[in-house]
Amino acid sequence: MRKTAFVIGTGPSLNDIDMGKLKNYDCVTFNRAYIAFDDWGFVPKYYLAIDGNDIRSVYKDINKVAFKNPLSKFFILDDERYNEMHPPDAFQNKDKKISLFDWERKNLYRIHQKNSTFGGNVSNNDAYLPVVPNAGWMGVELLYSLGYKRVAFVGCDSRYEDNPESNKDITKTGREYISHADTDVNHFRPDYFGKEVHFGKPNASEILRIWKNGSETLPSDLEIISCTKNSALNLWYKYMDFEEFIKKY
Numbered sequence: 001m002r003k004t005a006f007v008i009g010t011g012p013s014l015n016d017i018d019m020g021k022l023k024n025y026d027c028v029t030f031n032r033a034y035i036a037f038d039d040w041g042f043v044p045k046y047y048l049a050i051d052g053n054d055i056r057s058v059y060k061d062i063n064k065v066a067f068k069n070p071l072s073k074f075f076i077l078d079d080e081r082y083n084e085m086h087p088p089d090a091f092q093n094k095d096k097k098i099s100l101f102d103w104e105r106k107n108l109y110r111i112h113q114k115n116s117t118f119g120g121n122v123s124n125n126d127a128y129l130p131v132v133p134n135a136g137w138m139g140v141e142l143l144y145s146l147g148y149k150r151v152a153f154v155g156c157d158s159r160y161e162d163n164p165e166s167n168k169d170i171t172k173t174g175r176e177y178i179s180h181a182d183t184d185v186n187h188f189r190p191d192y193f194g195k196e197v198h199f200g201k202p203n204a205s206e207i208l209r210i211w212k213n214g215s216e217t218l219p220s221d222l223e224i225i226s227c228t229k230n231s232a233l234n235l236w237y238k239y240m241d242f243e244e245f246i247k248k249y
Contacts, residue, residue, distance in 0.1 A: 002149040002223065004249050007139040008033065008044060011157030013228055014188035021246055022154075028143060030135040032058060032192055034065045043069045046146075050077040050111065050131060050138055053090070053176045053200035059100040060092045070107050075127050075142060078110040090176060090198060111138075118217050119144045133203070134210045144222055152225045152245055158211065158232040160186050160204040177201050212236055 006022055008014070008029040019040040028046035031054050037043050049055050049062065055076065066074045088096040101108055103125070114120045114128040121128055122145055129141050136156045143151050169181040182194035186202075193199050215236035218224065226234050227242040240248075 003147055004150040005143045005148040007136055007143070007151060007153040007156065009136050009153060009155030009157070009228070010187045010192060011155045012188055013157050013230070014155030016229070017154050017242055026148070028139040030139065034061065035191065036189065043072050046073050046075065046142065048075045048135055048139055048142060050135055051200040052077070052079050053198060055100065056086060056091050057198035058092060063101060066105060066107055073107050073109060075109045075111050076101060077131065078112055118219055121145055132210050134207050137210050137214055140214070140224065149221050150223045150225070150249065152227045154227045154242060155188060156228050156231055156233055158207050160202050160207070162201070162204065175200070208232060
């Protein structure tokens with residue numbers, strides 16, 4: 001019997017999902033999704049963050065959520081060697097620290113780059129994975145490495161808008177973007193990348209390339225199912241209605 005888990009993306013379509021029905025599944029989610037944990041009524045078993053800009057902007061929040069939820073596992077890209085390259089303003093509350101996380105905490109896991117086609121391994125508090133710039137796909141890689149052989153995804157729209165209207169309240173500083181109002185149209189809440197949040201902007205074409213390439217390198221014992229209606233990823237992954245999936249698995 002295949003172990004089943006969900007990747008919870010952060011696209012607008014997540015608002016069409018009855019999140020309470022995911023409470024009894026193992027799930028992984030990302031970045032600032034923690035702002036909705038109270039609304040969802042549960043904290044996912046796994047959390048992952050890989051974008052350095054996002055991590056520097058919310059590391060205090062991640063530490064607080066991890067401390068409050070010791071039964072969940074938090075996987076963070078270990079890129080702190082780059083922190084000295086960024087000014088204090090790039091860090092949450094302008095409080096620059098070289099060590100952003102207390103890696104001795106039992107539910108914090110460092111993600112390290114591993115050269116492999118697909119999947120990796122988790123040993124003690126270290127996760128060795130082939131790192132690519134997309135959290136959703138990294139969630140798939142992580143779940144497979146943890147032994148899940150059926151992965152469904154919700155909220156993975158992969159239709160990121162990058163135009164004058166969607167960027168009207170955003171400024172760019174170097175490789176970092178700063179939002180100045182709660183007008184985020186690319187995520188399930190307008191305050192996801194909301195007022196004074198610093199972030200790394202996704203590359204829409206690169207996201208599609210990563211998921212397409214992934215579909216061509218899947219191991220034979222892994223099944224990936226899209227439960228995201230109208231996702232751009234449905235070109236490469238079988239779509240099944242969320243309610244139908246819940247009933248079947």
